[in-house]
Amino acid sequence: MPGVSQFSASEVVDQAARAQATGLQAILLFGIPKDKDEQASGAYAENGVVQNAVRSIKKKCPELVVMTDVCLCEYMSHGHCGVMRAEGDHFHILNDETVDLLVNTALSHAKAGADIVAPSDMMDGRVSAIRHALDAHGFTDTGIMSYATKFASVFYGPFRDAAENSPQFGDRRSYQMDCANAEEALREVALDINEGADIVLVKPALPYIDILWRVHERFGKPTAVYHVSGEYAMVKAAVEKGIVDERAAVLEIMTSLKRAGADMIVTYWARELTRWIKP
Numbered sequence: 001m002p003g004v005s006q007f008s009a010s011e012v013v014d015q016a017a018r019a020q021a022t023g024l025q026a027i028l029l030f031g032i033p034k035d036k037d038e039q040a041s042g043a044y045a046e047n048g049v050v051q052n053a054v055r056s057i058k059k060k061c062p063e064l065v066v067m068t069d070v071c072l073c074e075y076m077s078h079g080h081c082g083v084m085r086a087e088g089d090h091f092h093i094l095n096d097e098t099v100d101l102l103v104n105t106a107l108s109h110a111k112a113g114a115d116i117v118a119p120s121d122m123m124d125g126r127v128s129a130i131r132h133a134l135d136a137h138g139f140t141d142t143g144i145m146s147y148a149t150k151f152a153s154v155f156y157g158p159f160r161d162a163a164e165n166s167p168q169f170g171d172r173r174s175y176q177m178d179c180a181n182a183e184e185a186l187r188e189v190a191l192d193i194n195e196g197a198d199i200v201l202v203k204p205a206l207p208y209i210d211i212l213w214r215v216h217e218r219f220g221k222p223t224a225v226y227h228v229s230g231e232y233a234m235v236k237a238a239v240e241k242g243i244v245d246e247r248a249a250v251l252e253i254m255t256s257l258k259r260a261g262a263d264m265i266v267t268y269w270a271r272e273l274t275r276w277i278k279p
């Protein structure tokens, strides 16, 4: 992905400090572990890559809101978001076993100092399981941003390369949503809110801007949208070919997301935007 890089544990602290200095209020961390296995043990290790990064960032920038991605795919040797069981040629994801590991992951992030945990896996029941575990351990103020509507999408491609989490076999359609099904998306949002989500997130952004608007209108909850890697890469490619002006294109896209009800936008242009929208 042009303009996007992985950072080492020390670089990420500098990047966070710089981001905060330019006016960014929040960052969302994704971890790339050294080793992967079939239990995703790096995801919930006390000294895992994200846990260490959160501790260092909060030490240097206590005011910066640190959000953490909670999923297992980056830590799984097979690259799926959950614990797998193969049966002949078929495989399936074990929902409840996966939720247990997600709870451990969220809890370890909260212990490290994360302000908001963001489960992105789409397993059933994980928001309430995480909420209960956080409360039981005294993390009542740790928020949950739920990827309430995560559609199976072609636009995730560049991220999977960047995060090194492409599934080694099969795809994610059994746990991500069908792009034709708006009603299912709204039901998932309602479920996550009932389970205790503080922020609901819609992903991808522009192809699902109708969903964003409906979620914002119907539920009145803080609503976030994730402008994903493929959407980013398309604009970057157009800029490179001289088809559109980057600043103007990005400002138009971001404005349209705000217009459609986004209270928060997850975007790879965050740093540039702090410059571009300064009065």
Ligand SMILES: [Zn+2]
Residues within 6 Å of the ligand: 071, 072, 073, 074, 080, 081, 120, 121
């Ligand atoms: Zn995942």
